[in-house]
Structures are given as structure tokens and as C-alpha cells.
Amino acid sequence: MLESLGLDPVEERVYRFLVTTAEAEVTDLIGNLGIDAETAETVLISMRVRGLVRMVGPGRRRFTAVAPDIVLGSQLLRHQQALDWARREVDQLSEEYRDNARRRDAGRLVEVLPNRAVVREHLDHLQENARHEVLYLCRGRAVMPPVEENLAELDALRRGVEYRVIYERPLLEEQGMQANVAYGVKLGEQARAMPCLPVRLTVVDREVAVLPLVQEAGVSEPTAALVRGGQLLEALIALFEGCWERATPLRIAEDGALTEGTTPCPLGSDDLYLLSLLVAGIPDKSIATQLGVSQRTVQRRVSNIMELTGAQTRMQLAWRAATERWL
Incomplete structure (x- = not known):
């Protein structure tokens, strides 16, 4: 078992014996392990040179194992x-x-998924193996099931996979859809809304995307393209990020209902001005000079702003100001 650490079978037997007995002489090895004197001497010398055993006792004729750890x-x-x-x-x-x-072989970049069952199978598989993030553009007649029934998404959220989903507003008007989205947001899904989305899209770990193809009138079975890598995938990711920047956040109100819009800014005009200077990367000393106050006052006001906004760090404060569109 210890061969991978450089011990041959005989050396492993000797080492385990010394660990068990604490100390032993060459004659003990001969009698208990059934090896001859020459082999015992050779093994002990080799193990001593490599620091596996050391000599102890009167006359230093006894051997003990060096701690395994x-x-x-x-x-x-x-x-x-x-x-x-x-x-x-x-x-x-x-x-x-x-x-x-x-x-x-360009055919390796794009694979056509021929029907709804195959599309669902691939989407479930991709979510089950997601490591970092899943991006959705969710239009009407979505192929994916509701969040409550999408066990792959629930498991991925529990694993810490980030979900960012943009819903088309007409889809949110469908019966039961708002409750479904609110359920996902409570579990950690980041949701936003837009009046209209260009396509339905799923991107997993920025490595593979599923893009439904044109569905002919009267054809019940949807088809989709499975895109792996290349500039087409980069373009699809850029499309999602562009939509994300323009979309409006969806949140859970105090009564548990889904609401659309950013959180009201808790900062006054003076604090917003100070925040804009921070976001611009201006050092505290320069801000203090510009505002005509001490650097300590600037730092105290920044701490108050962080407390009001619930930010733990300045980076988190800047991120929240951007996502909430306070500036």
C-alpha cells in the first residue's frame, strides 16, 4: 500500500512492525517477519539513510520508526x-x-438537437455538471421546466452555482409564472426582466450554449443548436451580458410577491456625490481636499455609507451602486 511513497513490500512490513512495537532489534525482525539477517540489515540501513527509522537504546543497536506524519x-x-x-x-x-x-472540423462546434426530449436531456445534463454559472434568456414557450420542477437547477443552486436569468415580461404575465420566479429568487437565482428578448438561450460555465432554432409553424417538435466554444459562443455570451445590463432586477417584496425595479437608494445627495468620487477611484486624501474636510471625516462618512447600504467592503459598495443604478 505504501509503494507509491517509495517503500517496497519488505520495507513496508519492517516499517509497520516498528510502528507497532515501538523498538526492535535485528533479531526481532528475523524472528517475527521471517526474513534473513542479511536482508534485515540491508533494509534497515536503507531505511535509516532515507530517514524512515533511527537507532535508539544502549549501544544504539535497536531501531524505531520515525513518525509517519x-x-x-x-x-x-x-x-x-x-x-x-x-x-x-x-x-x-x-x-x-x-x-x-x-x-x-467545424461540425464539432455546433451540434443540432433534433427534438424536445433530446434538448431537455442535454439541458439537464449541462446543469448537473455546471461548476460556476448558468445564464438564461427566458422567452415564452421555454423548453426548460419551472424552477420548482427543475431539480437540476435546485441541486446546482445548492452547490453554489450562480444562476442569472432574464425573463421576457410577457412570460411573467402567464398564470403562476411570477410565483415560480419568486421561488427561484428566494433560492438564490438572480433574476431580471426585459420587455422583449431576441432569442431563448442557455449558457453553462461559458463553455457551451443551447440555442433553440427557428420553429416552423405547425411543427410541434423544437430543435436547438448545441454550441461548444468558438466565436459563436463568445457572441452569444456578449448578447446575454448586453441584455443583462439593460434588464431591470426582479426582487421579493416584504409581502413575498415578485416586484420589478431597483432598491430605493438610501443615500442623500451629499453621500451620492462622495460615492461617485469613490467609484471613480479617487484616493481618500484627494476626496478630503476636494470636499474641504479631513481624511478621517471622509473615512467615517464612507463607513456610514457602507452601513446604510449593507456593504461589507468598498468593492462591494461600488458593485451594488452599479447594479442598483444609484449613480
């Missing part, structure tokens, strides 16, 4: 570091292989 733990750490390095190299080589394969 000291002598083997360091080797295990080096092995783990080597494995991590090798894993990163394999991931990089795999990505290069896929990129080269896609350049040689």
Missing part, C-alpha cells in the same frame, strides 16, 4: 503536488486537443 506526510504532499501539476497539464492538453479538433 513527518517522514511519509512530506512525501505524500510532494506526490499530491506532482499529481495536481500533472492534472493541470492534462487539462491544458485536453483543451488544446479539443480546440484543434474544432478548428479541423
